[in-house]
Amino acid sequence: MTDARRFYARWARLYDALARLPGVRSWRAAAVNALALSPGDAVVEMGCGTGANLPHARRAVRPEGRVIGLDATRAMLERARGRGDADLLQADAVRPPIAVPVDGLLATFVAGMFADPAAVVDRWCDLVRPGGRAAFLHFAPSDRAWARPPNAAYRAFVWLSSTDKQRPGEVATGHQRRVDAAHDRLRERAVDYRERRLAGGYLRLASGRIE
Numbered sequence: 681m682t683d684a685r686r687f688y689a690r691w692a693r694l695y696d697a698l699a700r701l702p703g704v705r706s707w708r709a710a711a712v713n714a715l716a717l718s719p720g721d722a723v724v725e726m727g728c729g730t731g732a733n734l735p736h737a738r739r740a741v742r743p744e745g746r747v748i749g750l751d752a753t754r755a756m757l758e759r760a761r762g763r764g765d766a767d768l769l770q771a772d773a774v775r776p777p778i779a780v781p782v783d784g785l786l787a788t789f790v791a792g793m794f795a796d797p798a799a800v801v802d803r804w805c806d807l808v809r810p811g812g813r814a815a816f817l818h819f820a821p822s823d824r825a826w827a828r829p830p831n832a833a834y835r836a837f838v839w840l841s842s843t844d845k846q847r848p849g850e851v852a853t854g855h856q857r858r859v860d861a862a863h864d865r866l867r868e869r870a871v872d873y874r875e876r877r878l879a880g881g882y883l884r885l886a887s888g889r890i891e
């Protein structure tokens with residue numbers, strides 16, 4: 681088990697409580713909306729964690745659609761059980777064992793965890809049928825003075841969940857570089873890449889149509 685998975689296995693209950701706070705729901709709904717799903721569509725969430733996005737995805741695809749939540753950490757998936765009536769899959773999102781073309785691919789707070797995010801995003805985009813969409817949501821630290829407390833919380837969280845024993849600031853910088861690489865690759869792969877900020881600028885919501 682990797683250190684990141686050990687971290688999430690240990691803190692699944694607390695993570696779940698934070699991930700489903702009322703204020704967080706609108707961000708999750710916005711991320712799912714960016715997929716422009718229709719009833720009957722198939723949507724996959726990579727690194728779905730405790731399933732906080734899955735009910736939003738289910739609402740979008742209605743009962744006739746398919747929602748698949750994939751995560752590497754069993755304890756996180758156990759908390760996702762029953763949410764969004766999703767098919768849950770314990771697997772590595774770096775090489776996801778998904779055989780069917782999907783209409784929507786979602787990843788929230790995940791891409792910064794991969795050693796080679798661009799290669800992972802390429803594999804994810806290959807799963808999306810032509811005309812389908814992908815959407816990513818990630819934290820975006822700000823350099824404004826008033827942004828110090830949330831930035832510090834972000835750095836601490838990334839450091840705690842990381843294998844890296846460098847200083848928190850350096851770990852967060854590396855994490856941010858990987859998030860940038862993931863978004864850049866989506867920009868290259870999508871025909872109508874859009875990115876907007878949520879939560880007062882602290883979140884980047886990127887999406888695009890894959891051809």
Ligand SMILES: C[S@@+](CC[C@H](N)C(=O)[O-])C[C@H]1O[C@@H](n2cnc3c(N)ncnc32)[C@H](O)[C@@H]1O
Pocket residue numbers: 684685688699726727728729730731732750751752753756771772773774787788789790793
């Ligand atoms: C910060 S949590 C995000 C969870 C969820 N997407 C959310 O928005 O609440 C990161 C998740 O990625 C999962 N994860 C990390 N590396 C993974 C991998 N290689 N394959 C699948 N899941 C992975 C962890 O188990 C954890 O559940």
